[in-house]
Amino acid sequence: MPEIKIQIKNLYKIFGKNPKSALEKVKDGVNKDQLLEKHNHVLGLKDINLDIKEKSIQVVMGLSGSGKSTLIRHINRLIEPTDGSVVVDGEDVLKMNDENLRNFRRTKTAMVFQRFALLPHKTVLENTMFGLHIQNIDEKEANTRARRWIDRVGLSGYEEKYPQHLSGGMQQRVGLARALTNDGEILLMDEAFSALDPLIRKDMQDILLELQDELHKTVVFITHDLDEALKIGDRIAILKDGIMDQEGIPADILLSPKTQYVKDFVEDVNRARVIKAKHIMSKLNGQDRDNAMFVDQDDFIDRFIDKVISDKPNCLIVKNKNNDEIGYLSTKRLSEILKR
Amino acid sequence: MEKLFLSEFPELSRETLRFIKKGFDTSYRAFSREYGDTIEAVFDPVLYFLVWFEKLLQNSPWPLVLICFLAIIYFGSRKISVTIGSLFAFLLIGIFGMWEDTMSTVSIIGVCTLLSIGIGIPVGVLMAKSERAQRICTPILDVMQTMPSFVYLIPVVMLLGIGKIPGLLAVVIYAIPPIIRLTNLGIREVDSEVLEAADAFGANPRQKLFQIQLPLALPTIFAGINQTIMMALAMVVIASMIGVKGLGQPVLKAITNQYFAMGLFNGLAIVALAIIFDRVSQSFGHRIQQHRSGARE
Numbered sequence: 001m002p003e004i005k006i007q008i009k010n011l012y013k014i015f016g017k018n019p020k021s022a023l024e025k026v027k028d029g030v031n032k033d034q035l036l037e038k039h040n041h042v043l044g045l046k047d048i049n050l051d052i053k054e055k056s057i058q059v060v061m062g063l064s065g066s067g068k069s070t071l072i073r074h075i076n077r078l079i080e081p082t083d084g085s086v087v088v089d090g091e092d093v094l095k096m097n098d099e100n101l102r103n104f105r106r107t108k109t110a111m112v113f114q115r116f117a118l119l120p121h122k123t124v125l126e127n128t129m130f131g132l133h134i135q136n137i138d139e140k141e142a143n144t145r146a147r148r149w150i151d152r153v154g155l156s157g158y159e160e161k162y163p164q165h166l167s168g169g170m171q172q173r174v175g176l177a178r179a180l181t182n183d184g185e186i187l188l189m190d191e192a193f194s195a196l197d198p199l200i201r202k203d204m205q206d207i208l209l210e211l212q213d214e215l216h217k218t219v220v221f222i223t224h225d226l227d228e229a230l231k232i233g234d235r236i237a238i239l240k241d242g243i244m245d246q247e248g249i250p251a252d253i254l255l256s257p258k259t260q261y262v263k264d265f266v267e268d269v270n271r272a273r274v275i276k277a278k279h280i281m282s283k284l285n286g287q288d289r290d291n292a293m294f295v296d297q298d299d300f301i302d303r304f305i306d307k308v309i310s311d312k313p314n315c316l317i318v319k320n321k322n323n324d325e326i327g328y329l330s331t332k333r334l335s336e337i338l339k340r
Numbered sequence: 341m342e343k344l345f346l347s348e349f350p351e352l353s354r355e356t357l358r359f360i361k362k363g364f365d366t367s368y369r370a371f372s373r374e375y376g377d378t379i380e381a382v383f384d385p386v387l388y389f390l391v392w393f394e395k396l397l398q399n400s401p402w403p404l405v406l407i408c409f410l411a412i413i414y415f416g417s418r419k420i421s422v423t424i425g426s427l428f429a430f431l432l433i434g435i436f437g438m439w440e441d442t443m444s445t446v447s448i449i450g451v452c453t454l455l456s457i458g459i460g461i462p463v464g465v466l467m468a469k470s471e472r473a474q475r476i477c478t479p480i481l482d483v484m485q486t487m488p489s490f491v492y493l494i495p496v497v498m499l500l501g502i503g504k505i506p507g508l509l510a511v512v513i514y515a516i517p518p519i520i521r522l523t524n525l526g527i528r529e530v531d532s533e534v535l536e537a538a539d540a541f542g543a544n545p546r547q548k549l550f551q552i553q554l555p556l557a558l559p560t561i562f563a564g565i566n567q568t569i570m571m572a573l574a575m576v577v578i579a580s581m582i583g584v585k586g587l588g589q590p591v592l593k594a595i596t597n598q599y600f601a602m603g604l605f606n607g608l609a610i611v612a613l614a615i616i617f618d619r620v621s622q623s624f625g626h627r628i629q630q631h632r633s634g635a636r637e
Contacts (some may be wrong), residue, residue, distance in 0.1 A: 102542040104542075113533060117531075178541075
């Protein structure tokens with residue numbers, strides 16, 4: 001079982017003049033609209049609990065105004081919560097003094113922003129070195145490390161350009177290189193790819209997944225795009241109006257949405273591309289192996305659906321990496337899953 | 341009775357007013373007698389520097405000074421047209437017998453600008469960092485900019501007499517507001533997302549100021565420096581009333597004696613200096629923001 005890297009507990013954020021007193025009212029059950037109308041306070045986040053596992057990609061998804069960007073800013077305390085705690089590696093971020101907080105931000109975390117937030121007066125290379133300059137790391141080392149990541153995100157040859165001279169996709173590569181150069185264990189990505197064209201966004205998602213295979217960072221990824229969430233998330237949390245509606249692995253969210261909101265959200269998703277055999281298999285129960293088909297537990301449905309249609313097996317047997325048979329999937333169940 | 345009250349504003353009696361004014365003047369006079377020398381001593385280093393700089397410009401061979409000026413102008417603006425224009429302007433000034441006065445003016449403008457930058461930028465930074473400082477400084481700047489300059493010449497002269505330092509002070513008081521205001525504005529205008537990024541990477545306030553806020557505010561600060569120089573030049577004539585040498589004194593003489601040509605020549609020399617300072621500082625300002633130029637590739 002992987003360790004919990006980031007633990008968010010009972011987190012509340014209320015914007016307004018007197019958040020403490022508004023907090024009492026929220027805890028007494030006043031909802032977001034009433035709070036705004038009667039008390040002139042905005043409910044940002046309400047009782048958020050989230051355990052983020054080490055070396056995984058946790059997606060937080062929601063529409064604009066759902067509080068997702070507010071939530072990610074609590075992890076490195078760019079925003080002070082009204083109540084609750086954020087514990088990273090056993091240490092409460094909210095109890096750190098200025099100096100400790102700065103060190104935490106310098107060494108543990110790195111952030112990528114929706115609108116890139118590059119320094120317009122610095123070149124690509126200088127931007128990438130920014131985190132290291134802040135840490136007073138010596139110029140030669142900073143230079144080597146920055147160049148390595150510039151190369152890794154595919155920007156070699158652009159080191160001396162200014163951000164304004166680059167396209168959006170390239171600017172965000174700089175943003176990513178800047179975050180990776182910092183070499184924190186936690187990567188915070190606030191709608192990092194939302195401002196990019198669809199094709200470039202796909203490229204960036206692929207780059208991120210490829211890097212993650214190798215780097216195993218703890219990534220918190222904010223998005224409003226369900227396809228993106230399903231593609232890159234190991235787990236997904238869905239926020240609505242500052243409340244967490246559901247949290248779980250992508251398949252669970254697709255197959256058993258807890259609220260109407262989530263249901264509406266996942267309705268149009270192409271399930272065959274998101275659900276793996278292991279997500280929908282049931283226990284082996286002495287099924288007949290006659291005319292059975294074997295599938296890998298990590299195969300998405302769309303990898304074997306064509307074969308199911310052409311071969312017309314009686315059932316599917318799911319195997320794990322060691323070739324053990326671990327589960328069973330009837331064609332009836334398969335068609336039910338796909339029909340909805 | 342009622343009618344009288346409304347048609348005439350109820351004012352303090354002449355006695356009371358005289359008493360107030362007299363009391364004010366007496367106490368200020370006492371203050372200046374008591375501390376005038378001390379305050380003058382504080383400004384001694386500035387005075388020495390100013391005198392040294394003026395003598396340097398006046399006593400060095402004029403071709404050497406001219407070459408130095410043109411070199412500065414060229415490297416500041418990187419424009420051959422500005423350099424040649426300046427050459428002609430300086431030659432004309434020299435031919436019409438205003439070289440020495442021009443050197444005095446250049447030296448006092450130079451020192452005033454340096455002082456304004458040295459004081460103005462830190463004050464502007466302070467204002468940008470603290471709301472309270474902004475609340476306190478804004479009305480003071482308003483007073484400095486709108487108070488007729490003759491009015492604050494009075495206490496300055498009472499305190500320090502006439503001469504270079506009071507003139508210098510008058511010029512700085514008049515010319516410093518733009519650089520303070522624009523430093524403040526430039527820093528406040530820095531993109532908050534960029535600052536958030538700096539926070540996220542753990543930058544401390546000093547790193548943010550020197551690596552992000554000041555560099556990004558530089559174009560605006562430069563507009564302030566440019567304004568400050570222009571306003572300092574505009575003050576040259578008024579400062580000459582309290583004994584500042586330079587192009588202002590002949591203008592003043594021309595006014596009192598109705599010498600139109602003399603006034604015009606010296607006035608035009610001031611204009612020429614203003615244009616040169618303006619073009620050089622503006623193109624220098626443009627050049628330090630290379631990153632803004634050029635379209636996407």
